[in-house]
Structure formats: C-alpha cells, structure tokens
Amino acid sequence: MGDRRALETQLAVVAGFDNPQIRLEQYPTPPDIAAHVVHLADLQGDVDGRTVVDLGTGTGMLALGAALRGPDRVVGVELDAEALATARDNERRVGTTTPIHWIRADATRAPLCVSDSASKTTVLMNPPFGAQNGNRGADRAFLSTAAALADVSYSIHNRGSREFVESFAADEGGEVTHAFGATLTLERQFDFHDEATKDLDTEVFRIRWS
Template sequence: MSGPSRRTLARALEALADFADPSPALEQYLTPPEIAAHIAHQARIQGDLEGWTVDLGTGTGMLAIAASLAGAEGVVGIDVDPEALSLARTNAARIDEAGSDGPLEWVRGDATRPPLSPDSDDSAGDLDSDVTVFSNPPFGAQRGNRHADREFLETARSIARVSYTIHNEGSQAFVESYAADAGADVTHAFRAEFPIAKRFDFHTEAEATLEAEVFRIEW
C-alpha cells in the first residue's frame, strides 16, 4: 500500500499544537510526531489501515491524524475531555491541505468504555470487524491512574483486530502476558523516546526524556 514516507508524515505532524493547559490527572502529553509517524507508517505496511482506525484517548489528535494522513479508510478519535477534542479538530484543520484518504471523526466518550460497537454499518458509532486501535494511554504516573494502560488494552481487545499501543519502559512482560492470556500475539515491539517538557508543578526538570515501548498486537 503506497503512501507518504515516515519522514514526510513526521514533518506534517510537527505542525500540530500541544495542550495549552494540560490536565495532570488525565496525563495529557503530546505524542511525539516521530512516534506517531512510525506507528502509522508501520500500520500501513502491515495493511492495518484498510478498515476503521480508532484512536483511544486521542488528546491532541496526533495518532488519529497520523492514521488519516497515512491513508486509513476511516478514523475515529475518542476522548473524554471536550477541550482535547476541540484541540484535535483544530489540529486536523491545521494540516487539512496535506490531504487524507478517509473520513476523520471525533467522538466524546470514555476511551475505556467507548460508544462504539462492531457492526457491518460503516459509521463512527457502528464499526465493521476490521478495526485497528491506536492509543497512547496514561502511563499510570498519577495517583488513581495505575494500570490505566491495562484498561485501554481491554478496550482494544474488545473492538479491534489489531492494536498499536504506547507504554512506559519495562512494560513488555506485562503486555505479552496480557496478550497471551487473551489468546493474542504481540507481533512487533520497538522502543521509542518520549521527550516531555516541564508542564506541571511536580516536574523537576526543564525537559525529561522517557523511554517508551510500542507494541503491535493481533487479537
């Protein structure tokens, strides 16, 4: 499946705006354009963009927009925060002239209980069985968010054929164990640097780099 190169995708995604007032409780951080481009590029190579792509906890819209630019047939970005969805819409409009091959829709809802259902009707509320999930879930750094990434995996398991999820360093054993228990396979895994600028009072450095891990799972 042809489409823009990973570098071209990353350059386009660099135009997206970050959160002006991010929520620490929701662990709102900008997904780096390089990581989003890598995921979307890999998904295109694997043929994972031929149905609906659902971005759980879309935030700035980075992963959803990356999927759309990479040629996904249809993309739905879901977030519980209406301000995040407003930003995602603005970001999509910002690079609209870059072009996309499919519809890009935004839905307000809890990403761990998305208002979506697998169905034969191609609409944002009713998805066919060929669903790919993209997600950068909370890493669980904030109180009350521990194991938040597990809930996102559970959602991916319930609606997707394939998922690409970003996790904190050291998550591989957990992700592989969860996938094995679900009868799924982790087919690809790669490390990625996640630069985070000082955004909250509890940050002690001007910028820090987290080591993240990305996994492709066939459910």
C-alpha cells in the same frame, strides 16, 4: 505508501494541550513517535482501507497521522472536551480529507460497535501509564478496550512493560507480533517538572487480536 519523515513533517503542525490534565496523564505524543507508529502500521497493512480508532486521542496526533495514510475512516475518542476542540482545530491544520469522527467519551468504555464486516479495525493509542495516584492499571483498561474492538492494535507503554503486555494479550487470545523501544522527549507541562524537557523511555507493541 508515504515516507515516515514526510509524515513527521506533516504532523509537526499539530498543536498540543492548552490546559493539560495531570489526572488524565495528558502528555502529547511527539510527531516523530507518532509517525514511526503510523508508518509501521501502514507497512503491516493495518491502515489502508480500515477503520482506525485512536483511544485517548488527546489533541489528535495518532488519529491525524493515520488519516494521512488512507484509511476508510478514523475515530478519535477523548474524555476531555478542551482537548477534542484542539483536535478539531488540528484536523484543519493538517488538511486531511479522510472522514474523522471525534467522540467525547471515556476511552475505556468507548461507545463504539464496529459492525461493518467489510472493514477491519486498527486501534492506535498512547494510553496513560498509570503513574499517578488513583490511576494504576490505566493502560490495562485501554488494552481491554482494544481487545474488544480491534483486529490489531499499536500501543505505547512505559519501559519494562513487555512481560505485562504479552501476558495480557495471551489471556485475551492475542499475540504480540512486534515490539520496539522509543524515547519520548516531553516538554515541561506541570509545576512539579524540574527540567525544561525530559526523555521518557517507552516500548511500543503491535498486538494481533483473535
């Protein structure tokens, strides 16, 4: 099992979005947060020897972090073709030898069927928070997909989401086993951003699905 800070250093080479789409709420997952989430998953035995699925992978940060920790395979699902092209480039930058399958698809309708009973599935995701008009409840749809695919999931949500996430998990037969706060430092990406950087308070949840 590797060191979290070493993993963060490896992920520092991952390039972000060239042309971020506001309708998809495309904000990059910072290397430190990705390393924290993947390291926790590794400590819990949720990476090694498993299939890891990154829903809404963007440019591949969480998928590549997981790939560096010894899963059987990694699947990155992303709707934006341009972001997926960057993810493939990032795979070469990171240099992992784990098989990674990049799939262009709507992550809330992921065309996946994990049928290998010998390999359990972990979902990692930084879903849209539903902050944009017409995108309300986007994280709910991602959680629903995770519940259908995974034995366990790790997801990043806006601060104040714990009651919603715990209630949703319980309704789907799941249980929140770990939760912690994390601050995402985001660089200016869109014209309506007034500052060069902004700190966004979030919460990360591990859910065990039955």
